[in-house]
Amino acid sequence: MTKKIITLNSNDQLETAERLFKENHIRHIPVVEGDRIIGMLSLTDLLRISFADGAYEEDADVETIVYNMFTISQVMAKNLKSISSDTTIKEVAEILAHNEFHALPVVDGEKLVGIVTTTDLIKYLLEQY
Secondary structure, X not given: OEOOOOOEOOOOOHHHHHHHHHHHOXXXXXXXXXXXXXXXXXXXXXXXXXXXXXXXXXXXXXHHHHHOOOOHHHHOEOOOOOEOOOOOXXXXXXHHHOOOOOEEEEEEOOEEEEEEEHHHHHHHHHHOO
């Protein structure tokens, strides 16, 4: 589990999200209100709305226009599956293997305490061998 969580608020801009994805080399960002998670934004979510990615020389300008058409709340996944910090590695692997998402927020009570991604799981398995 990654405990140092980079988060967004629903009132942040999609350009801020893109910057955080690039600067931190991550693919999932929990969207929070205080300590409570309300959604998950993935890099794939941004790519779905950013049809101009790499298509034009001035693609940054086109992306800005597209990003201004949507809010984080409109783009993020809202119906999340979450786990608690005492969920076993096997349970995490089963959840990720049987669903179409690649990140699980770790929530104790209603407080976001971490995130587990498929990359975290693969790194853990590699450490075992």
